[in-house]
Amino acid sequence: MQADIEIYVLSCPTENITAWLENTFTLVKKSSPSALCSKVTLVSNDHEIEVTILEQAAGKRFTSIWFDSDKTPWDDDIACAKQAFESLNCEVRCNFQGWEEEGNQDPDQWWRINSHGEGPFIWN
Structure with a gap:
């Protein structure tokens, strides 16, 4: 279980994000x-x-959604991002592996979900 979950949505109004959260929780x-x-x-x-x-x-077009809890219904950021994309229908990005204090991961390695599909990419 991750300590918290954070995703980034592209050009998505906060009202839509709030409506998704109200429908889910x-x-x-x-x-x-x-x-x-x-x-x-x-x-x-x-x-x-x-x-x-x-x-x-x-940047100007991305909104962060940060769940400050290890009690979310998702196993990781990617699971949250998938549900957000299905509900919000806008591009969603998240950290590829979940954040670890002493991880050896590439900080620019992200996961992107949009209308073209999903997969890892470098965000820098």
Whole structure:
């Protein structure tokens, strides 16, 4: 189980992201600390999950969705990205292997899912 899950969506309005989360989980709290940042608290299997949605997180067109919990229903970032792509129908990117403190992975190695398919690629 991963400590947290983070995905990046391309050109996807925050309202669509919030609607996906509300359809997938029970939404208990929602706030907007800034113009580009929204925070929501979800409940999944009796666990509260804090989620931060940050627009323009990677360049102007990518929004980060960060699930700050090891209690999400997904095994890894890629599983989350697949569900997000199916629901949001916009390109989704995530770390290829999940983040590890002492991993030997290439930090530019990512997983991309879009209308052309999915697979690893270098994002730099």
